[in-house]
Amino acid sequence: MVEHSRPVLPKLSALTVDWPLRQEKLFPHSQPLIVEIGFGNGDYLLHLARTRPDHNIIGLEISSQSLAKAEAKIEKSGLPNVRPIHCRAETGLWHLLQPQSAREFHINYPDPWFKKRHGRRRLIQRATVDLLTSRLEVGGRLLLATDIQAYAEMAHDILSSAPGLQNEYDAPWLHEVAGRFPTKYEEKGIREGRRGHFFRYRRDDIPVAHPPVIKEFDMPHVILRTPRTAPEIVARFSPMKQSVDGAHIAILQAWLDSKLMVALFEVVVEEPSISQHTMIMLAPRAGDGEWIVKQTTIGHARSTLGMHRAVAAVGEWVASLDGAGEVLARRLRA
Ligand SMILES: C[S@@+](CC[C@H](N)C(=O)[O-])C[C@H]1O[C@@H](n2cnc3c(N)ncnc32)[C@H](O)[C@@H]1O
Structure with missing residues (x-):
């Protein structure tokens, strides 16, 4: 006899459901x-x-x-x-x-x-x-x-x-x-x-403040130019912390993926509404010495304001490592 089991319900988390919930x-x-x-x-x-x-x-x-x-x-x-x-x-x-x-x-x-x-x-x-x-x-x-x-x-x-x-x-x-x-x-x-x-x-029916649902922004990135290599950038890394716009950002570690020649930065972003633990990636672009710093989806990270600030912090730090380094473009919330 064939047993018909109910379909398994997908597990839900604040990081995987729609904002706002549907x-x-x-x-x-x-x-x-x-x-x-x-x-x-x-x-x-x-x-x-x-x-x-x-x-x-x-x-x-x-x-x-x-x-x-x-x-x-x-x-x-x-x-x-x-x-x-x-x-x-x-x-x-x-x-x-x-x-x-x-x-x-x-x-x-x-x-x-x-x-x-x-x-x-x-x-x-x-x-x-x-x-x-x-x-x-x-x-x-x-x-x-x-x-x-x-x-x-x-x-x-x-x-x-x-x-x-x-x-x-x-x-x-x-x-x-x-x-x-x-x-x-x-x-x-x-x-x-x-x-x-x-x-x-x-x-009761007394009017109260209705703060709107905090939605996601576009995925943040920074495009920059630096003559430094990914191994050099990772070797220069030391942990960073900053607090900006109510977000506490800790960039804890950097790793080199030597096959892909990309660097990964482990970040914890604590905001009043949400805490996230994910990776930011530094990857080469087609142009000579051009790099992109972007949020990854590891840990189902969502593109909050704090995440934008974390990507900005990594991008600016990488660009600052060399006198010839410069940020070329940003997709960041002001
Ligand atoms: C003392 S237990 C009570 C559990 C259950 N309500 C009961 O009465 O048996 C408190 C529960 O609240 C959860 N909890 C505590 N703070 C929370 C928060 N900020 N958001 C969601 N759950 C929370 C804890 O994980 C725990 O399961």
Whole structure:
């Protein structure tokens, strides 16, 4: 007997999906969107998909281990209305989700190691809440759970003063919500004597800022002339760091591909909305002593402003190595 297995769903990541996300490419039906951030083992995500078949459900998760587990469960479930994406929440909010495109956000037990001094990395902070609000439809909801009293107090301060959000409870939070599906982390907390603090806010019709989705630019390159050879350029390399326009760029190593006579530079580009780790290539061009420095697609790098700055930094450094070096042309964002 021939066994018919379901086609394997392509794995999704913030670096491989469209910016902004195109729901019609992910789901068979156009339906209101629910987003879970930090779905952990994926059971709550699946619960949403099962109990809300008239919605499309997207999960954003930074842990690749959690992602793999949830992908396997979703594959097995055969549910058509749920897709997990390997993605930092902030990247999803800036690059994937259009203003007023989500009906609900569910965030369960973010930042379990809450320390006030870890503010920059914390999920619930004013700037991220403003972005969540902008991505919600009017009438949409933001649901948050935490079992850390200090985190709940901090979240209450931020949410209750956020323009565009109204608390739906008569108290800052509730400790019991009828019909709630407990997450894995929640059950562990209950076993260890901790209580959930549950928040539920509604997006009202007060106008708020709607920062547009950050899209990609053209792939950056720099064309330059230098009499230096690729081995000489690689030999002169030492690691570089620079911060420009909010992007932190580290050019870590250079290698020579002696067969192709190209040089590869390993770069890490950290921007507020996205972190990328990829290679920039220096390759010879037809003209005498002419070279092109360009972004590669290694690691599915996307052509963000930070990536343009990184290509500019490598191109300018190579041109500066020799008195006769000069930049001839650039495809770079100003
Ligand atoms: C304490 S666990 C809770 C998991 C699950 N929600 C539960 O309640 O069982 C926090 C989860 O959020 C994920 N996470 C943390 N920060 C994140 C971010 N900025 N974007 C996406 N996921 C994040 C972590 O990888 C982890 O899976």
